[in-house]
Amino acid sequence: MLFVGDDWAEGHHDLQVEDDQGRVLARGRVDEGIAGMVRFHELVAEFLGDDAGPEEVVIGIETDRGPWVAALLAAGYVVFAVNPKLAARHRESLSLSGAKDDKTDARTLADLVRTRRHQLRPVTADSELADGVKVLARAHQSLIQERTRHLLRLRAALREYFPSALVAYQQGTLTLTGADVLALLAKAPTPAAAAKLTIVQITAALKTAGRRGDLAERAAAVQAALRTEHLGQPEIITAAYAATVGSTVAILQTLNTQIPALQEGVEASFGRHPDVEIYRSQPGLGPILGARVLAEFGDAPGRYADAKARKNYAGTAPITRQSGKLKTVHARFIHNNRLVNAIDLWASAATLHDADVRAYYDQLRGRGLGHHAALRQIGNRLVGILHGCLKTHTLYNPQTAWSHRATTQAA
Template identity: 25%
Template sequence: MRLRLGIDIACRAAHQASLADERGEFAWSGHRFRTTATDLERLWALLPAGTDPAMVTVIMEPTRNAWVPLAAWFRRRGAAVVMVPPERSADLRAYYSKHTKSDRLDSRILARLPLLHPEGLHTEEGLGPGDPLRRAVKLRSTLVRRRTATLARLDALLEILGPEWHAALGGDLANKTPLKFLAAGYACPHTVQRLGRARLARFLHRHSRGTWTEAKAEEPLAAAAATLQLWETDLEYPDLADDIAIEARLALAITQEVKELDERIAVLFARADPDGILRSVPGIGPILGAQILGRLGDPNRFTSLAGVRAFSGLVPRLDSSGVNGHHNGLTKAGDACLREALFMAAEHARRADPSLAAKYHRLMVTEGKHHNSALCHIATTLLTRIAACWRRGEHYTLHDPDGRPIDAPQARTIIAERYTIPADLRAARRTTHPHHSKSSGTGRRRKESQRAPSTGPSTAHATTPPA
């Protein structure tokens, strides 16, 4: 007889478990336990005597990361572990009881879920956040976003000093040389002038490894002089330089962490993909390949390629009733970090694979899609091909429009000859979506309401003010 163990997981309080048979009859419910070996052994001892572990299914919600050690413990005992999306169990809970919400009820709902929604159960085989590659690529994506936000704040602080500073620092704050310059407190114009041309040139030459020559030192000096002329004594230069130095040091520290994380990800990715299947996909390098594989998991765990696409969230929502039906935007129900990697990989893959370039060309030119919309289509196709190659254990192969295998230089030649997007069309597709309708809302600049006061002159031409 099959048994279903529903567990309502708590992050700080005790979990609650309920045990039901295949008919939905409860053997017991509301057992409290914590994530300790002693409590788990006591819980396992509550199963009926002689129970085959293979006949036990543990059903849980992925509550933060508290489910990971529980899933690993029950899998070691031989039980099957099923993870249920929280929104699905919440909908069933609302149907089950509209006026009650308790941990005991949640565990009972999870134990009876196979009876209410059997097609929604999928066995969880991986460790989730416990997998080192999955965790590392997510951490890297988070660090990159933090660095981007830090550089944006740094750019905004430099605007206070004046526009000359961006040109003086090369216009690329992600470069280590301007970051080290700012981290040293040299955003103060008085400090720059006290350094002088010779010492400033040595500093820039050393930290840029000879890329910035002695003539480059003239630009920070000119920027410092322009700032002093602009602000004179109205600005507290040392305080602003300290704030800029803090942001620059944060950017340098995050950059170093990302570099060390890339080295660890490369080792984990080589171990996870020893045959180099993802590395054979055009447009996917070690970083994007590791991010796709780490967040997707083993593609063999999906029953079909449609399941892989649905997991990514890169499929449109369907709204159908009777004879009417239409597709809305993307579901975005999957992993955001996976979609991010697929979107970036699609931009590179369409430049290297003629078949993807042909589809991108058709979407942009014939169907009038926006650039981002076309890339989402390419990302979905690319994910399907990656999963198919992984399931077959084959490398990705480039083909010409007639289906003959080709190499990378031949592919680029075909794309340049047949599938180049005109520059004016590309600019139009990148800025304005052709299917977006004009906004019908009332705004401060454009008021469609008849009773709204006018924001400008009543005529098309400006009137001449009286003398």
């Protein structure tokens, strides 16, 4: 067998090839791209026996995604995605001096997969559909997070020079990210300009945003709030803030257009996946949240040996620390942040839509657990249920999922 350490960078890869005895067979650097991949194959072929296949080549690299990793998997190599922290600890065992460079990192990865690959999980390729869902779901979530960041910046700026706008544009169902409010802010970003807005102009903005009801009354309330006296800033500073608000408003308007467009793409891509009905049958999982959970778990067969392995990856399973008579249980802090966020939202939604989940939540709260600790336990249980449904290709059944609790309560 051959063991290859691949220290990747944006434009090149430093490689070290070793045999099963740890002897260095080759070192080199190849470029990122097709030419580099061809050179990689040639380098491996020089030392691979005629009867050996690509599965005899074990590669360690500190990433599990990207065109390079996809090409390695397509070629049939065994690829291990090594956690950078694990690689750093292993490097310390090989060199006490603390020296570090790209060649040393390649050597570390080669030695790590040669000696400790039994402790690592090989990279398994997800289907193209799952990869497509991941790209869209992550982009959609990132845009929502960006909108929240710009909303907070907008609110902070208005509070500094135009506090009456916060009063006017956050009453009733109005929000700072609404199309009508953004249109009014773009038209009148300063207190003086806003005070000159007429009922007709405000009503037109409300109509364009699809508002219903007594628009004249709402417009009058907005106009009155905009014309109230408030503490302000000098004219030069007000103009500067108005310029920044105009830029933020333009960004928010673009995000408001792109987020629904991406949402349609997420729903369409998720709807084409063969496991979509299983995910949608889970309590609390809709098309967007279900797509996020699928995207982060992936669909590679055999990636999770059992429900415990899936829970460990999800970060919902607790970890125990014990020394002598002292034993403590803690939440996991090393996890996939996107997946943890999705499971937290999933558990929260499930408590509102499933009576069994709600009963379990109430029981946990009755035992003194806090809200988030209870949601974490519910999420842990839901991940196990999902694993069972995917393994048996069956839809969610509350009687099957919660039969153990009914038996316990009866006893």
